[in-house]
Amino acid sequence: MPIISVFFGIIIRMYHDDHPPPHFHxxxxxxxxxxxxxxxxxxxxxLPNKAARIVRQWALDHQAELMANWSRGEALEPMELIPGADQDD
Structure with missing residues (x-):
């Protein structure tokens, strides 16, 4: 399962050809x-509360990139890295 982002010790992964609804791990x-x-x-x-809040905000901030990776995964194409919450302004 490809790692698509890492921030604050949180690892974000997404499976290729995973089941709906669109999600990440x-x-x-x-x-x-x-x-x-x-x-x-x-x-x-x-997830612990603080980590869950960070992940939720990151997901909302990067929704377009996450959906693009979901589409790549469905097509069995390589996924792209997404900047972590520690790199967001």
């Missing part, structure tokens, strides 16, 4: 969550 200190691209909300799994 966030990993942080032994926690894992499936996060919806549309709203940044956790679909399944869990």
């Amino acid at each position: 966030a990993f942080y200190q032994g926690f894992e969550a499936f996060v919806g691209i549309a709203d940044g909300e956790i679909i399944a799994g869990t």
